[in-house]
Amino acid sequence: MVAFTKGHGTGNDFVIIADPEGELELTPEQVAAICDRHFGIGADGVLRVVRSNAIAEGAASLAEEPAAEWFMDYRNADGSIAEMCGNGIRVFAHYLVRAGLATIEPGSTLPIGTRAGVRDVTRSETGYQVDLGRWKLTGADPLVRARGLDVARPSTGIDVGNPHVVVALASDQELSSLELEYAPILDPQLPAGANIEFVVPGEPLVRDGIGHVSMRVFERGVGETLSCGTGVAATALAVRYWAGDRAPDNWRVEVPGGTLGVRMFPAEDGEHVALSGPAQLVFRGEIDLV
Known part of the structure; x- marks a missing residue:
């Protein structure tokens, strides 16, 4: 059995699975089954919470920002891999804070690794703000x-x-x-x-x-x-x-x-x-x- 948390940002919903040491290999078929709204939990995607040093893609994040301890391994509902998710990274940050895995003090920044690079998350009046970088x-x-x-x-x-x-x-x-x-x-x-x-x-x-x-x-x-x-x-x-x-x-x-x-x-x-x-x-x- 695998523990999960369900979260959302303005209705964009995610299944969050904590796997700090990168021990869980999720197949596309498993992700699609998890996200199925009739036969699974139901979600727009899966957020795997993994330390950057425990996932191959995390090496680039740590090279960019050594403080990026956590990596957002995001999968779409069909099991495909996505580079980034603006709602997902706010939910990811909220999970880290609620689980005691990270803190975001007023005025401070939490760097999070993604396949699109490191993204900085801060507190905002409405919840969280993420710097999506250059466009x-x-x-x-x-x-x-x-x-x-x-x-x-x-x-x-x-x-x-x-x-x-x-x-x-x-x-x-x-x-x-x-x-x-x-x-x-x-x-x-x-x-x-x-x-x-x-x-x-x-x-x-x-x-x-x-x-x-x-x-x-x-x-x-x-x-x-x-x-x-x-x-x-x-x-x-x-x-x-x-x-x-x-x-x-x-x-x-x-x-x-x-x-x-x-x-x-x-x-x-x-x-x-x-x-x-x-x-x-x-x-x-x-x-x-x-």
């Missing part, structure tokens, strides 16, 4: 076809440690009419796939110096989720890019699971983007892995 326009801007849209729509490719394409829609009605139980189609397809965000700018777009948008997301390897942290960041970045130089650097993004904050700020290696929002642990149990 970039990918230049891969495929047309996106989705059930519920009459024609294919253009997109903007954004990388925030994992790949996204962001699509602007004209109205809340268009957003609600999407049938995201069916996977949208990218034309051309991207070699590694992408998370796909569908976005409606607020009316007005900027209120009291803060940008406002609403979105829904189809996550690579998962399907539609109530929230996607890195997708929220990519959404705010894309809308700011579309809006031009006078657009704000602070955003509020409404997703089906709640509200998340995004902030862009300068750093020594270029502009970074940070994501803030809540993280909750909801129950614990044991599961028999077969």
Whole structure:
């Protein structure tokens, strides 16, 4: 039997498994079974809590930041490996704090290793904030076809440690009419796939110096989720890019699971983007892995 904790960030839910010494080898089939909402626990992904020095990928994290004791081994619901998860890393940090494995004092930072590099987590008014690091326009801007849209729509490719394409829609009605139980189609397809965000700018777009948008997301390897942290960041970045130089650097993004904050700020290696929002642990149990 394997002990687990269930947690979520704005409805983006995860099964957390503590494996500090890296003794547990989870197969893609086991991860998919755990995340199955009918026959398993049910989740958008699995977070394995492992020390950086106990996992091969952790060597790069420790080389980047020797204080990054913990590594977030994140798997999508279909068992595939993902580079990063903005909601997941806040839940991961909350688990570390609640389990007594780490502390985040006011004004201090907790570095966490991921496959996208080390990410720094701090406390915020709404829960936790994670610095997602440098972002970039990918230049891969495929047309996106989705059930519920009459024609294919253009997109903007954004990388925030994992790949996204962001699509602007004209109205809340268009957003609600999407049938995201069916996977949208990218034309051309991207070699590694992408998370796909569908976005409606607020009316007005900027209120009291803060940008406002609403979105829904189809996550690579998962399907539609109530929230996607890195997708929220990519959404705010894309809308700011579309809006031009006078657009704000602070955003509020409404997703089906709640509200998340995004902030862009300068750093020594270029502009970074940070994501803030809540993280909750909801129950614990044991599961028999077969």
